[in-house]
Amino acid sequence: MSQHRTAAEASRERILAVATDLFAEHGYDGTTTRTIAGAAGLNVATVAYHVGTKADLYREVMRRAHEAERAAVDAALAEFARTAPDDPARAAAEFADRYLDFCLEQPHVPALWMRRWMADAAEFADLEERYAQPLLETVRRELVAALPQLTSDRAELAVWTVLWTTHGFCRSVIRAQVPRFRTHLRALVQRELGLDGGVR
Incomplete structure (x- = not known):
């Protein structure tokens, strides 16, 4: 080179x-x-x-953010699939943990998506179709496959709840509250998925 x-x-x-x-x-x-x-x-x-152009740059930034998020979610889903048959409540809580850890380690990813939710870069509407929707669908599909009692609608709402809650917390930069938020998120995802069992 x-x-x-x-x-x-x-x-x-x-x-x-x-x-x-x-x-x-x-x-x-x-x-x-x-x-x-x-x-x-x-x-x-x-x-x-x-x-x-600035538009080219933005598209590349969002592509890279998506690739990082996709890799983290795929790894978390693989672990979820291994754990869920024996302990679905723990598997769900650990999936939430891994997603929170990713957002804390790469805070630009939730920040970029939250900007979009506030109508930023409206001319790039295709990014949701290209990145966000397929990733959400992958998680929804894996949750329903692992948890037969879970409806598709409830799974989708659970995924959105984790996204909205985690992204909002990570943008707040209240790092001293991470342990408390983690406990809350674990309980929240278990409740949203209709799983019994305490937070572990």
């Missing part, structure tokens, strides 16, 4: 990292290409050269 290509890739990654932070904090509509360029220590032309 040439030194020029390495430098170009480093610049692109720097731009993407800065843009991710700015889109998460201020939204797509509240962030300009000039702001991104300034925060990355580059000029606007250099940003355009490496990533294209």
